[in-house]
Amino acid sequence: QAHLTMKAIELCAGAEGDAARKKLMELCALVKTRIGGYGSQIVPIILGADEKAVAAAKQLQNQGYDIRPVRPPTVPEGSARLRLSLNAGLGTETLNAFLDDLEKLHVLAA
16 A cells, blocks of 8 residues: 555656646636636535535436435535535546536536
8 A cells, every 4th residue: 555655646747747736727727717606626606505506416317327315414404515526537528518417507607
C-alpha cells in the first residue's frame, strides 16, 4: 500500500495530475457559467421541495444519469437538492448534455 500511495502522489504531482486538475477546473467553470454556484467540484442544485428533487432525480436517472436527491434530515427542510459531483474523467459533452436535460426539466430558478 505504501508503494501504491507513493505512485499516486507521483501521478498527482506530475503532468498527468496537472492535466486532470486543469480539466476539473474547466468543468467547474462550465457548470458555474451555466447554472451558477461557487465553481467547485461538488455542485448542490437546490430545488426546495422534497417531491421536486425526487421527481427531477428520477427523470434524470431515466435518461441515464447517476444522480440522487438529497432531502431532510440530511439538508434543512425546504432545501432538497440534487448533488452533482464533477471529476476530471467526465467529458464536456456529457456534462453539457446533462445540463441541457436539467434545464429542460424547468426546475432551476429563473
